[in-house]
Amino acid sequence: MSFWLILILVAGFFMAWNIGANDVANAMGTSVGSGALTLRQAIFVAGILEFAGAFFFGSHVSETIQKGLIHEQIFAETPFVVVQGMLASLIAAGTWLMIASYYGWPVSTTHTIVGAVVGFGAIVGGIEAVEWRNVAFIASSWILSPLLGGILAYFIFQLLRRQLFYKKDPLQAAKKLMPFLVWIFVAILSVILLYNGLRNVHLKLNLASTLAICIGLGAVAALITFCLVKNIASTPLPEKGLSPGLAKAHGDLATVENMFSYLQVMSACLMAFAHGANDVANAIGPLSAAVNILQTGTLTASTTVPTWALGLGGVGIVIGLATWGWRVIETVGKKITELTPTRGFAAEFGAATTILLASRLGMPISTTHTLVGAVLGVGMARGLEALNLSMIRDIVASWLITIPAGAIPTIAIYTFLQLML
Amino acid sequence: MRSIFNLFGKSPFAALQSHMDRVAACIRLLPALIKSVEVRDPAQTERIAHEIGELENQADITKNEIRNHLPKSIFLPIDRGALLEILSIQDNIADMAEDVAVLLTLKPLQILPEFQEDFHAFLHKNSEAFEVVYKIIHELHELCEFSFGGIEAEKVRGMVDQVAFLEHEADLIQRKLLRNLFQSEEKLTFSTFHLWQRVFEAIAGISNLSEKLANRIRMTLEIA
Numbered sequence: 001m002s003f004w005l006i007l008i009l010v011a012g013f014f015m016a017w018n019i020g021a022n023d024v025a026n027a028m029g030t031s032v033g034s035g036a037l038t039l040r041q042a043i044f045v046a047g048i049l050e051f052a053g054a055f056f057f058g059s060h061v062s063e064t065i066q067k068g069l070i071h072e073q074i075f076a077e078t079p080f081v082v083v084q085g086m087l088a089s090l091i092a093a094g095t096w097l098m099i100a101s102y103y104g105w106p107v108s109t110t111h112t113i114v115g116a117v118v119g120f121g122a123i124v125g126g127i128e129a130v131e132w133r134n135v136a137f138i139a140s141s142w143i144l145s146p147l148l149g150g151i152l153a154y155f156i157f158q159l160l161r162r163q164l165f166y167k168k169d170p171l172q173a174a175k176k177l178m179p180f181l182v183w184i185f186v187a188i189l190s191v192i193l194l195y196n197g198l199r200n201v202h203l204k205l206n207l208a209s210t211l212a213i214c215i216g217l218g219a220v221a222a223l224i225t226f227c228l229v230k231n232i233a234s235t236p237l238p239e240k241g242l243s244p245g246l247a248k249a250h251g252d253l254a255t256v257e258n259m260f261s262y263l264q265v266m267s268a269c270l271m272a273f274a275h276g277a278n279d280v281a282n283a284i285g286p287l288s289a290a291v292n293i294l295q296t297g298t299l300t301a302s303t304t305v306p307t308w309a310l311g312l313g314g315v316g317i318v319i320g321l322a323t324w325g326w327r328v329i330e331t332v333g334k335k336i337t338e339l340t341p342t343r344g345f346a347a348e349f350g351a352a353t354t355i356l357l358a359s360r361l362g363m364p365i366s367t368t369h370t371l372v373g374a375v376l377g378v379g380m381a382r383g384l385e386a387l388n389l390s391m392i393r394d395i396v397a398s399w400l401i402t403i404p405a406g407a408i409p410t411i412a413i414y415t416f417l418q419l420m421l
Numbered sequence: 422m423r424s425i426f427n428l429f430g431k432s433p434f435a436a437l438q439s440h441m442d443r444v445a446a447c448i449r450l451l452p453a454l455i456k457s458v459e460v461r462d463p464a465q466t467e468r469i470a471h472e473i474g475e476l477e478n479q480a481d482i483t484k485n486e487i488r489n490h491l492p493k494s495i496f497l498p499i500d501r502g503a504l505l506e507i508l509s510i511q512d513n514i515a516d517m518a519e520d521v522a523v524l525l526t527l528k529p530l531q532i533l534p535e536f537q538e539d540f541h542a543f544l545h546k547n548s549e550a551f552e553v554v555y556k557i558i559h560e561l562h563e564l565c566e567f568s569f570g571g572i573e574a575e576k577v578r579g580m581v582d583q584v585a586f587l588e589h590e591a592d593l594i595q596r597k598l599l600r601n602l603f604q605s606e607e608k609l610t611f612s613t614f615h616l617w618q619r620v621f622e623a624i625a626g627i628s629n630l631s632e633k634l635a636n637r638i639r640m641t642l643e644i645a
Binding site: 023029030131157161165166167168170243244246249250253280331332335338340366371372375376379381382384385386387388389391392393394396 | 426427428429430431432433434492494495496497519562563565566567568569570571572575576603643
């Protein structure tokens with residue numbers, strides 16, 4: 001094994017560790033905050049699903065970062081430059097992220113690595129080395145993903161308001177609504193996953209049979225939910241000064257929130273899976289670009305992301321989660337008590353669906369920005385008491401500053417690597 | 422990346438409720454104030470009036486704190502204007518209590534037996550209207566839990582109607598009081614006569630403002 005191969009593996013692993021250490025908290029923190037999961041359970045569940053997302057679904061976005069950002073043929077004469085560039089990108093992005101998360105700056109992993117790779121391509125290979133069309137698509141997805149997450153979460157929470165909160169008997173309404181929600185949830189999830197999604201499993205299905213399977217799976221899940229919720233009884237809250245009807249409604253709502261904590265665990269799992277699927281690319285995309293060149297010695301026209309690399313990324317994320325991320329989850333969980341299970345479910349469902357869709361399309365987006373958009377969507381539907389809109393400013397700042405912030409250290413490290421030779 | 426928890430701001434509803442608690446402290450001293458006038462203890466009247474003034478001042482401070490610490494970038498389930506308006510009406514109620522206290526210390530007054538009973542009933546009705554709207558303000562968290570609709574909103578709407586009814590009842594008593602006051606004009610000096618009139622107006626202000634506050638909350642509900 002060559003010196004460069006070891007170096008690139010270490011850098012990729014470091015980046016994956018970073019992702020697991022910092023970003024997983026956003027997916028799981030809400031469930032810990034609402035009490036739906038204990039910290040221990042959350043870490044266990046997140047570990048499994050992050051790995052599964054990275055391993056089974058991470059190839060789409062990884063390919064975009066590996067092949068879609070820079071026009072590799074420009075470097076056909078000197079393929080080794082790409083290896084150094086990708087290595088420099090990983091080191092620069094990883095270090096910059098560590099510094100930024102230490103100071104609490106609003107930067108996103110995804111934006112940083114895209115900035116790093118694009119910056120390297122533009123400076124070293126010239127402006128024409130960058131696939132500007134793809135970069136424009138990715139940049140637009142950075143704007144669209146929080147919007148779509150917000151819109152979905154808004155409508156999901158609107159549905160909950162009209163169908164649960166505004167009913168005379170919220171518990172009965174919830175018993176009717178929940179199987180339906182589970183149906184949609186499972187159907188959407190399985191469509192995204194099964195329709196040419198899980199490439200590593202080599203499952204070949206046409207559209208019609210995929211749809212049939214998905215609707216069927218949804219129906220089975222709905223039936224199970226129906227049986228589970230059928231016999232749940234409400235306990236009126238023994239609050240003084242409440243009329244019997246209102247005491248029952250308050251008790252109902254508490255029971256409904258409790259029922260939704262199970263759905264919220266599902267949506268948090270989906271978030272973790274989606275996060276693994278999208279963000280593993282930030283480490284594995286550059287890594288596999290470099291590894292391919294190191295193994296073959298040339299630029300091959302059609303490189304796919306090696307399965308073992310996705311596995312490595314998944315393991316890196318899980319180790320990041322286990323060594324540092326749990327602490328962040330604990331902190332975030334303690335501070336987020338506002339997101340009750342119904343609110344958390346609406347926000348996470350909206351965000352996770354958006355992220356999975358983006359992952360399927362190969363778009364590297366920021367999971368945090370999407371979740372912020374989704375929580376704002378719930379707020380717009382009058383679901384939350386107070387939201388800090390300054391987060392929007394942070395997101396816009398992150399769109400603008402991350403390209404140079406990722407690019408400049410990458411160039412510096414690249415130049416350093418050149419000098420070392 | 423800064424994590425998602427930065428998105429959650431501090432809700433001003435709790436602050437609004439603590440302001441309302443200070444307003445309530447002013448209103449709840451009024452029966453003792455009237456009692457001291459009734460037993461003709463000017464020193465006691467002075468003391469209670471001073472206390473009401475202090476409490477009103479504290480309410481003012483709380484009000485200004487809320488106003489100054491309400492960042493432009495905060496997003497609430499009711500609009501900013503509505504929140505500030507609610508705060509302002511609450512504060513006006515405390516001002517009314519202070520007005521009553523000041524008026525009663527201007528000169529020693531005697532409650533005429535002709536309207537003593539009605540006067541007590543009048544004060545009681547106004548306090549009752551206030552206590553209902555006080556409860557409404559303390560339902561804000563629950564309202565938000567139900568997303569400003571549903572059975573909780575129905576309950577608050579019922580309370581708003583109750584405030585309106587109490588205000589109307591207070592009006593009826595006020596009319597009766599005024600009639601008695603005008604009929605006893607020969608027993609009163611001009612300044613006493615005028616002072617009583619203004620005391621009635623200030624006390625009536627409590628239920629009027631309570632009704633206004635209740636209606637302002639009513640406008641944030643999502644029911645037809």
